[in-house]
Amino acid sequence: MATSNKEIVKLYSFCHSSCSFRVRIALAYKGISYEYIAINLSQGEQFSDDFKKINAFSTVPVLVDNGFIVSDSLAILEYLEEKYPEPSLFPADSKKRALVRQVVNNIVSSIQPLQNLNVLKKIEALAGSDERLKWAQYFIENGFIALEALLTTEAGKCCFGDKFSMADAVLIPQVYNARRFKVDMEKFPLLKRIAGFIEELPFVQAAKPEKQPDFVPLRP
Numbered sequence: 001m002a003t004s005n006k007e008i009v010k011l012y013s014f015c016h017s018s019c020s021f022r023v024r025i026a027l028a029y030k031g032i033s034y035e036y037i038a039i040n041l042s043q044g045e046q047f048s049d050d051f052k053k054i055n056a057f058s059t060v061p062v063l064v065d066n067g068f069i070v071s072d073s074l075a076i077l078e079y080l081e082e083k084y085p086e087p088s089l090f091p092a093d094s095k096k097r098a099l100v101r102q103v104v105n106n107i108v109s110s111i112q113p114l115q116n117l118n119v120l121k122k123i124e125a126l127a128g129s130d131e132r133l134k135w136a137q138y139f140i141e142n143g144f145i146a147l148e149a150l151l152t153t154e155a156g157k158c159c160f161g162d163k164f165s166m167a168d169a170v171l172i173p174q175v176y177n178a179r180r181f182k183v184d185m186e187k188f189p190l191l192k193r194i195a196g197f198i199e200e201l202p203f204v205q206a207a208k209p210e211k212q213p214d215f216v217p218l219r220p
């Protein structure tokens, strides 16, 4: 469903932010056009007083929908799903929906936060840059081992059968981070295969970091 001309949707985003990438995928999937507002996390723009007025947690993404402000990628994804139900980010079957949420919540709460910028900055300060990379790799690989096992009985071309779901919208940015932190994706053939398929979909292509107006190459 596309937005009407009267709707004004804005997304505060950083090209490399996996949390923003999730939302960009969902917006593109649902055909919702939006204004992109770049917040450069590398330069600390998330800590500016102006941005804190929009999100006191100093994180992206933040969605502004006709003046309504909501942060946190999962809250945004659920909001978009309710407001624009078609095409849906969930399968019809309630058990499958629960499993999609299981995958989503595990990535969102048990993988990404452990390798978020603020955590890695702290690790680097405490233990040096080698440990920073090893830390990120450790937690991504740990999570991917579980996902690879869980999805074995569920996956088709996508995480759940051949239908794109919120699990795919959240997995792809995490695979992007895995590559960025030099995780060997050969260890995860199923996730690699799913990512290979999903990443070619036009709405995922449009949401990729390198397609964003604020793209700059970043260190791993």
Ligand SMILES: N[C@@H](CCC(=O)N[C@@H](CS)C(=O)NCC(=O)O)C(=O)O
Pocket (backbone or CB within 6 Å): 017, 018, 019, 020, 041, 046, 058, 059, 060, 061, 071, 072, 073, 074, 108, 116, 117, 118, 119
């Ligand atoms: N639970 C939040 C987490 C948001 C988050 O951690 N965003 C990261 C980018 S992916 C961020 O803004 N980090 C800024 C920082 O660590 O200073 C969500 O899912 O949106």
